[in-house]
Amino acid sequence: MTDQLPFQGPRKGECACGCGIFGSLGKRDHVRGCKCKQCLGRRNRAKGDAKARRARKMLNLHGANTRHEEHWRGALRVEVKAGAQIEPIYTRFLKAEKQSDQGAPIGDIRPFAMIAMPDGTTDGVVLMRLSQFSNLMLLIEDQHR
């Protein structure tokens, strides 16, 4: 005769980090929604990974499914940046795009690119919407087929 364990629901308890919240225990006995450094870091990494996967798919970059974007195969090396550090750049881009939209003739469907060229630089940096950029990449790929 074997002993059968009673059905166990999600384990509940106090968060292992000592933050004082009580609830279902997740990885390493931290409660979901815990705001300790470890948990925030893990959630941010998960978010970043999801974004990187999405970007890779949109750019049609095949290769190993890895967090290290530099290993992606394809015509392009990319580095996906997420989080607060990148918000000012994104906001600035949206502003420039809006400005360009307002000056563009009706029916102009050309993709928009913002070129960032701070004082003292001669080589600019290009910012584009991922969706428009991926269309552009597909065009280039088609030409090399």
Ligand SMILES: [Zn+2]
């Ligand atoms: Zn906690």
Ligand SMILES: [Zn+2]
């Ligand atoms: Zn935690």
